[in-house]
Amino acid sequence: MEHDGFVVRPVGRVESALTDRADAPRQGDEGAPEAWIVFEERVAPALADLRPGDQVLLLTWLHRADREVLAVHPRGDRSRPETGVFSTRAPDRPNPIGLHRAGILAVDGLRVRVGGLEAIHGTPVLDVKPVLGAVDER
Numbered sequence: 015m016e017h018d019g020f021v022v023r024p025v026g027r028v029e030s031a032l033t034d035r036a037d038a039p040r041q042g043d044e045g046a047p048e049a050w051i052v053f054e055e056r057v058a059p060a061l062a063d064l065r066p067g068d069q070v071l072l073l074t075w076l077h078r079a080d081r082e083v084l085a086v087h088p089r090g091d092r093s094r095p096e097t098g099v100f101s102t103r104a105p106d107r108p109n110p111i112g113l114h115r116a117g118i119l120a121v122d123g124l125r126v127r128v129g130g131l132e133a134i135h136g137t138p139v140l141d142v143k144p145v146l147g148a149v150d151e152r
Contacts, residue, residue, distance in 0.1 A: 024075065024138035025060070026053035026124075032134045049131040051139055053124045060142075064121050069145035072114040072131070075138040079110030112137070115145060 030049035083106035099107040116128035
């Protein structure tokens with residue numbers, strides 16, 4: 015199968031107090047603030063069953079990433095050896111897709127409040143998926 019490219023349409027955007035990459039925590043559990051995900055009207059039916067207390071995986075497009083980066087010093091620590099980005103969670107990478115686990119705090123129409131999201135303000139949201147429980151709970 016050969017593809018020259020893909021078209022991905024954001025389903026929403028992040029509204030956050032985080033506006034600068036340098037100020038954002040590296041992971042959501044490292045002090046990331048609460049944030050709103052504001053969804054497009056066209057995806058409203060997809061939000062129907064999201065509830066406070068749910069854990070979700072947010073896939074984002076890290077729109078300020080450097081897509082030419084292939085290796086990094088993990089966590090920006092130059093004392094650590096350079097490592098290929100596919101072995102890290104570095105935001106700079108060929109296809110800067112962000113993966114964020116977040117808890118839903120509130121749902122208000124097209125707006126969903128989440129806790130611990132390290133994505134900066136304006137980050138496009140590509141998709142939302144539930145965190146799966148044990149096999150017998152699915």
